Amino acid sequence: xxxxxxxxxxxxxxxxxxxxxxxxxxxxxxxxxxxxxxxxxxxxxxxxxxxxxxxxxxxxxxxxxxxxxxxxxxxxxxxxxxxxxxxxxxxxxxxxxxxxxxxxxxxxxxxxxxxxxxxxxxxxxxxxxxxxxxxxxxxxxxxxxxxxxxxxxxxxxxxxxxxxxxxxxxxxxxxxxxxxxxxxxxxxxxxxxxxxxxxxxxxxxxxxxxxxxxxxxxxxxxxxxxxxxxxxxxxxxxxxxxxxxxxxxxxxxxxxxxxxxxxxxxxxxxxxxxxxxxxxxxxxxxxxxxxxxxxxxxxxxxxxxxxxxxxxxxxxxxxxxxxxxxxxxxxxxxxxxxxxxxxxxxxxxxxxxxxxxxxxxxxxxxxxxxxxxxxxxxxxxxxxxxxxxxxxxxxxx
Amino acid sequence: xxxxxxxxxxxxxxxxxxxxxxxxxxxxxxxxxxxxxxxxxxxxxxxxxxxxxxxxxxxxxxxxxxxxxxxxxxxxxxxxxxxxxxxxxxxxxxxxxxxxxxxxxxxxxxxxxxxxxxxxxxxxxxxxxxxxxxxxxxxxxxxxxxxxxxxxxxxxxxxxxxxxxxxxxxxxxxxxxxxxxxxxxxxxxxxxxxxxxxxxxxxxxxxxxxxxxxxxxxxxxxxxxxxxxxxxxxxxxxxxxxxxxxxxxxxxxxxxxxxxxxxxxxxxxxxxxxxxxxxxxxxxxxxxxxxxxxxxxxxxxxxxxxxxxxxxxxxxxxxxxxxxxxxxxxxxxxxxxxxxxxxxxxxxxxxxxxxxxxxxxxxxxxxxxxxxxxxxxxxxxxxxxxxxxxxxxxxxx
Numbered sequence: 079x080x081x082x083x084x085x086x087x088x089x090x091x092x093x094x095x096x097x098x099x100x101x102x103x104x105x106x107x108x109x110x111x112x113x114x115x116x117x118x119x120x121x122x123x124x125x126x127x128x129x130x131x132x133x134x135x136x137x138x139x140x141x142x143x144x145x146x147x148x149x150x151x152x153x154x155x156x157x158x159x160x161x162x163x164x165x166x167x168x169x170x171x172x173x174x175x176x177x178x179x180x181x182x183x184x185x186x187x188x189x190x191x192x193x194x195x196x197x198x199x200x201x202x203x204x205x206x207x208x209x210x211x212x213x214x215x216x217x218x219x220x221x222x223x224x225x226x227x228x229x230x231x232x233x234x235x236x237x238x239x240x241x242x243x244x245x246x247x248x249x250x251x252x253x254x255x256x257x258x259x260x261x262x263x264x265x266x267x268x269x270x271x272x273x274x275x276x277x278x279x280x281x282x283x284x285x286x287x288x289x290x291x292x293x294x295x296x297x298x299x300x301x302x303x304x305x306x307x308x309x310x311x312x313x314x315x316x317x318x319x320x321x322x323x324x325x326x327x328x329x330x331x332x333x334x335x336x337x338x339x340x341x342x343x344x345x346x347x348x349x350x351x352x353x354x355x356x357x358x359x360x361x362x363x364x365x366x367x368x369x370x371x372x373x374x375x376x377x378x379x380x381x382x383x384x385x386x387x388x389x390x391x392x393x394x395x396x397x398x399x400x401x402x403x404x405x406x407x408x409x410x411x412x413x414x415x416x417x418x419x420x421x422x423x424x425x426x427x428x429x430x431x432x433x434x435x436x437x438x439x440x441x442x443x444x445x446x447x448x449x450x451x452x453x454x455x456x457x458x459x460x461x462x463x464x465x466x467x468x469x470x471x472x473x474x475x
Numbered sequence: 476x477x478x479x480x481x482x483x484x485x486x487x488x489x490x491x492x493x494x495x496x497x498x499x500x501x502x503x504x505x506x507x508x509x510x511x512x513x514x515x516x517x518x519x520x521x522x523x524x525x526x527x528x529x530x531x532x533x534x535x536x537x538x539x540x541x542x543x544x545x546x547x548x549x550x551x552x553x554x555x556x557x558x559x560x561x562x563x564x565x566x567x568x569x570x571x572x573x574x575x576x577x578x579x580x581x582x583x584x585x586x587x588x589x590x591x592x593x594x595x596x597x598x599x600x601x602x603x604x605x606x607x608x609x610x611x612x613x614x615x616x617x618x619x620x621x622x623x624x625x626x627x628x629x630x631x632x633x634x635x636x637x638x639x640x641x642x643x644x645x646x647x648x649x650x651x652x653x654x655x656x657x658x659x660x661x662x663x664x665x666x667x668x669x670x671x672x673x674x675x676x677x678x679x680x681x682x683x684x685x686x687x688x689x690x691x692x693x694x695x696x697x698x699x700x701x702x703x704x705x706x707x708x709x710x711x712x713x714x715x716x717x718x719x720x721x722x723x724x725x726x727x728x729x730x731x732x733x734x735x736x737x738x739x740x741x742x743x744x745x746x747x748x749x750x751x752x753x754x755x756x757x758x759x760x761x762x763x764x765x766x767x768x769x770x771x772x773x774x775x776x777x778x779x780x781x782x783x784x785x786x787x788x789x790x791x792x793x794x795x796x797x798x799x800x801x802x803x804x805x806x807x808x809x810x811x812x813x814x815x816x817x818x819x820x821x822x823x824x825x826x827x828x829x830x831x832x833x834x835x836x837x838x839x840x841x842x843x844x845x846x847x848x849x850x851x852x853x854x855x856x857x858x859x860x861x862x863x864x865x866x867x868x869x870x871x872x
Contacts, residue, residue, distance in 0.1 A: 126794075127791050157803070159804065159820040255775070256775060299789075377694045377867070387868070395653065399521075399696070407556065419554075470775055
């Protein structure tokens with residue numbers, strides 16, 4: 079069952095603080111703590127340039143369990159060499175000491191400007207209060223502290239039952255630009271009290287990432303800091319999960335991650351609309367994914383959507399350069415259910431006008447049938463607007 | 476010798492007219508005519524969605540000689556099916572009749588909105604006057620008539636000597652958006668009076684395209700209508716070209732096409748700067764090309780350049796997701812000769828400030844050394860600005 083009001087999970091505490099990393103005195107340092115050792119899994123950016131916190135966390139998650147995550151915004155701690163790695167390790171060390179846990183049980187996440195060194199003293203000075211403030215109701219503050227160019231905090235919540243025991247699942251995420259997760263995603267933390275072992279958790283988690291975070295793009299830019307973590311503390315007290323329990327948990331996880339992924343795409347830097355690109359009838363599953371991704375990343379398609387112009391010629395041109403198997407005269411395109419292209423050419427100006435009307439909404443779905451085979455895929459993206467330029471031309475100033 | 480003032484070539488006539496295809500009464504239909512049969516070659520878009528004029532011209536150029544080119548702006552005549560192909564054939568037929576040549580000797584080029592049918596009657600009515608107006612001094616009008624979102628006409632001129640005879644080479648081009656030529660390019664016409672055979676012309680032409688038009692990108696969008704044509708009428712009267720003549724012609728052609736390609740990149744829709752991305756030390760030539768292209772097409776890199784911000788972290792992130800062989804700690808980056816990255820990390824804030832100063836100019840060169848091997852490549856692009864959004868959100872309205 080999907081719920082919206084209760085943002086807590088038994089056994090998890092959270093806290094956020096302003097450490098002075100952002101220019102204003104907004105929240106910028108956050109901590110999530112599990113009172114019990116939590117079965118954990120994570121996926122990380124596939125960018126060959128990986129931030130120090132990614133390198134450290136990737137190593138530490140291998141053991142399959144964690145107690146805490148510490149995250150900072152304002153600084154990505156990427157392209158910072160040995161000094162950056164040392165800053166990440168020191169941050170975890172001091173936090174672990176304050177929490178009274180093994181440093182190997184804490185991971186670090188960072189997001190912000192690439193290339194600048196962490197202002198480590200600010201973080202160090204803030205850590206004691208960060209730990210002191212831990213509370214079961216701290217998650218809304220954490221969601222706020224994770225924001226950079228995000229326009230609102232991103233949370234999603236689910237309650238289910240496993241072996242007759244209720245369990246809870248809370249998801250947090252941040253992300254608005256430099257978004258084209260690939261085998262990984264932007265920062266997202268998923269917390270649950272379900273009792274689950276690593277072997278059961280991993281494939282469910284992996285496949286949920288694949289169908290949610292790995293199906294969004296804002297600007298085709300895969301970040302150096304992408305990270306999704308899940309922690310399960312077992313406090314729900316259920317026994318070994320049976321098939322129906324697993325299905326329930328899987329659905330909950332996919333729902334929560336899907337909602338967070340949609341929030342990220344819709345909150346794409348400067349975006350006014352969420353845009354769903356559906357490709358059907360592709361010759362292979364790779365073709366379906368590539369076609370959807372190329373259309374979703376096309377600046378010309380995205381500016382036309384911002385202009386509320388059903389300029390389907392740009393969709394055809396994007397498909398044509400995508401490299402997928404296609405025949406121009408077999409392509410069909412719908413905009414929010416209005417068929418604008420059949421056999422590769424315009425259906426009618428009347429249908430185009432109807433489509434233009436539909437494009438005034440905050441969500442637009444473009445459906446493409448390549449009529450080459452039986453494969454399909456779906457990517458969620460957003461439009462490209464003046465504000466994307468404003469945000470990114472002025473990002474560091 | 477490069478010259479700027481004289482835009483004519485012996486034996487070639489040109490004409491442009493306002494046929495009513497553009498909303499204002501600007502020039503929009505143009506004709507280039509060779510008084511003698513001209514040895515000709517062409518390259519065309521690799522987009523799988525090809526405009527009707529591309530399909531027709533691709534077929535007709537196979538014979539290796541042409542007499543005329545007719546070009547319209549306002550309508551791409553792409554995604555227009557059989558009707559579009561028929562419109563292209565009819566246009567050529569009527570023009571050929573007016574010119575008194577074989578329809579097989581005329582090719583057609585179009586640029587503008589994809590998906591709309593050509594207003595064929597407007598073209599038909601304009602053709603007699605278009606032919607009547609042919610003149611040796613008509614090329615400036617043709618360059619204007621080719622413009623769509625271009626901010627200025629694009630012409631380049633060269634005079635050389637072959638076997639003691641002077642020859643002339645005139646290049647015309649259009650293009651500002653939907654620009655990432657690949658194995659072909661936007662509309663460009665090259666006219667020369669050199670006496671050359673097809674077998675000699677083709678490899679010189681092909682390699683000049685590869686190093687000029689195929690090395691620019693505005694927005695990563697390969698058009699459905701890309702076309703470069705060269706016509707050589709032989710009027711210069713030189714005998715068979717020797718090695719030194721060929722070198723001279725090759726240099727002239729590469730100069731002219733290089734200048735036109737630079738003009739297109741610099742005139743990228745909304746651009747304020749031309750940006751040269753140089754990649755050195757790549758492991759393979761494909762890696763060099765891919766790395767330069769991914770950086771050149773990165774919205775985040777391009778918006779940072781618009782903001783005059785030496786935000787090299789975005790260059791690192793783009794390299795990291797490009798898939799090329801790289802080691803983060805070997806990368807070096809210079810902005811207009813100022814080294815901002817060494818060993819994958821910032822050189823100093825002082826150097827960054829110097830780079831920021833350099834970025835105020837109208838041309839910015841970003842040089843990357845991957846230190847993986849001996850291959851290099853170079854792509855010319857532009858920044859991404861508010862005006863790209865304005866132009867493309869409102870394109871059809």
